[in-house]
Amino acid sequence: MSFADLGLSDELLQAVESAGYTEPTPIQAQAIPPVLMMKDLIGIAQTGTGKTASFVLPMIDILAHGRRRALMPRSLILEPTRELAAQVAENFEKYGKNHDLKMALLIGGVQMGDQVKALSEGVDVLIATPGRLMDLFERGKILLTGCELLVIDEADRMLDMGFIPDIESICAKLPTNRQTMLFSATMPPPIKKLSDRFLSNPKYIEVARPATTNINIAQYKVPVSPRKKREVLRHLLRTDDVSTAIVFCNRKTTVRELAKSLKKHGFAAGEIHGDMDQPARIAELERFKDGQVNILCASDVAARGLDVKGVSHVFNFDTPWHPDDYVHRVGRTGRGGASGRAFTFVTPDDAEAVQNVEKLTGGEIPVFEFADEQPAEAVEEKPKGKRPQRAKKVEGADRAERAPRKETTEMRSEEPRRERRPRRSEPEPADDGWNGPVPEFLKVSALA
């Protein structure tokens, strides 16, 4: 199966080819032909399945015919977050380079001026987050009556974010005679209701969930007391062959503080969360993408859909409260068939959350075994002299295959040193008292 078999135009095939793609993903293979035949579509798919191209490609060919008019966009793509909207816009540019199509990206957090100007000149495709779209509509800057193609992307996330009333009101402004595509990772009842109401006789496509069942990603949980999280993280960052990592925290304040702390310890760390203004978010993401920083501390704004190549590690500095978020976070690594590693820090308070994750992903996540008994301290207390700040290396998931004592010499040279050190020069870090062995709740299967 190749892209050429799907009925796309030659100009488009050329753009796809020069983007480096030869073979469509399952969702692309299934979705593109019916979309080209102007059918409505429901796509059950996660990010990372090639979902975006499955609607962007046929849309480009559909829009290639016809003319744009001022204030009347011909198509609309709704996205839950600004970052996702921007990413879809990038895709449109990449694949639409051989077509004369105009696009407008309507997202909040940036000035309206350029967006209004683009609209007044006429656009073929509108890529928008609901808030800004509604705002511009109420100001009379857009007419949606010419919008004959609608994509509702990440519908379940829109639901989580309370966007469903906005979506309904936007749908009501579009002509009833239109083509609608809805993508969602899951089909909760409100989304089912939405699709029954706004889609007609849709083609239904479902593709496998990619991320957590992805065997490319080695997943571990790391029991840790809250006060030692930073030390343990630094240890893992230094010893687990981390090239590029995203560190997810549950709170924006944690993201900020952690990034600051990592920088203080000499790591090239950046941060992204919703308290930063949009230009700063974009700039941070760029710094991460170009490799100016190789560690990105992030809130869940970066959990879904964010497509950065070559992320070797995901760390859940906090266990996510919702198991779905785990799936999305971990899916930032192991992309495009690469291998990835995901570590989830688990404190005693996270017992329930981690059980929910394991219930959802369908298996117990193994506890990571450090080569050293007290890894963090071993690294932290070392003098900052000539010795490399590096503890023993811990290799991949498969302990049996680990060249067991390749690092033996290094181990030997370290251990006596640590023991010789006088006790008082090794002040115990502030602790909340839980530093002991792996507690039972982490050992037993959560899938009783």
Add this chain to the structure above:
DNA sequence: AAAAAAC
């Protein structure tokens, strides 16, 4: 318990 999204 958080984060996200319009001004």
